[in-house]
Amino acid sequence: DQQVKQNSPSLSVQEGRISILNCDYTNSMFDYFLWYKKYPAEGPTFLISISSIKDKNEDGRFTVFLNKSAKHLSLHIVPSQPGDSAVYFCAARFFMNYGGSQGNLIFGKGTKLSVKP
Amino acid sequence: DAGVTQSPTHLIKTRGQHVTLRCSPISGHKSVSWYQQVLGQGPQFIFQYYEKEERGRGNFPDRFSARQFPNYSSELNVNALLLGDSALYLCASSLAQRNQPQHFGDGTRLSIL
Numbered sequence: 001d002q003q004v005k006q007n008s009p010s011l012s013v014q015e016g017r018i019s020i021l022n023c024d025y026t027n028s029m030f031d032y033f034l035w036y037k038k039y040p041a042e043g044p045t046f047l048i049s050i051s052s053i054k055d056k057n058e059d060g061r062f063t064v065f066l067n068k069s070a071k072h073l074s075l076h077i078v079p080s081q082p083g084d085s086a087v088y089f090c091a092a093r094f095f096m097n098y099g100g101s102q103g104n105l106i107f108g109k110g111t112k113l114s115v116k117p
Numbered sequence: 118d119a120g121v122t123q124s125p126t127h128l129i130k131t132r133g134q135h136v137t138l139r140c141s142p143i144s145g146h147k148s149v150s151w152y153q154q155v156l157g158q159g160p161q162f163i164f165q166y167y168e169k170e171e172r173g174r175g176n177f178p179d180r181f182s183a184r185q186f187p188n189y190s191s192e193l194n195v196n197a198l199l200l201g202d203s204a205l206y207l208c209a210s211s212l213a214q215r216n217q218p219q220h221f222g223d224g225t226r227l228s229i230l
Contacts, residue, residue: 004159032216043121043207043221044160051216089159104150104173105209105219107159 003027004092006108015117019077023090023108026071030092034105035064035075038087047088048075080115087112119144121222123208129228130198138193138225142210148172149191150219151183152207160207166191167213195227203229 005024013019021035031052036044050057050064050073057064063076077084091105122141130136142149148167152160165173166185180196189210195202205226209219 034218036221041223043123043223046218046220049216049218091159104162104165104175105152105160106162109157109159 001026002108003030004090004106004108006088006090006111008111009109010112010114012114012116013080015082015115016079019075019080019084019113019115021075021077021088021090021111021113023073023075024071025073025092027092027094027106028068028071029094030106032093033064033066033073034091034093035062036089036091037084038089038110044089077113080113082115082117085113085115121208121210121220123206123222123225125225126223127226127228129230131230132198132200134198135194135196136198136227138195138206138208138227140191140193140208140210140222142189142191142208143220146210146212146220147189148211148213149185149189150209150211151191151193152209152221153177154205154207154224155203163193198229200229203227 034049035047038044048059048062050066066073087110089110090108093103124139150165151163154160162175164183169185183193185191205224207224209221211219
């Protein structure tokens, strides 16, 4: 049973417009959420994260929104650029206060974003 | 600063063989995790190590094992390889504090013939 779901396998957006990637989760114990970007033949690159005590976090063109009551988070990219074309993974974790262990990440299946010039 | 480095980048093995994958974390990171990614899926957690001790294990058979060394580098070992073990194996390192992201290497692409 998937605890983190990205229901859109792909998304196509025009350059300069907003990209909105969505993610749903089922486990209310998750307290930290992350977005990663992955290009082919590279490992996932950390983009932005949000703690469960917040509902918004911004970093430049990237903003993550968290709606705990709906168990939903989204990543907004404004403005979108062709270089943003990649697979985006949503991930979640619950903190395990066990001698420094953070707990493992649970990933969605990813959404492939294509930004057209 | 060097990121997470993994070796080798590609590996081809046959069924029944054994493989060792290596990972060097970002300097100062004491926590190392291993993930398996198959095509069309997100990375799946295999192991987490902190201060040379196993802190977490995912739903993988006992053919998978790992260890962490005093310099915080890590090895992932897989015995009796099966065709289904073909995947991208990712290593991630992080600081131990709460709400710190894991940073990934570029992975080892393992192909089983």
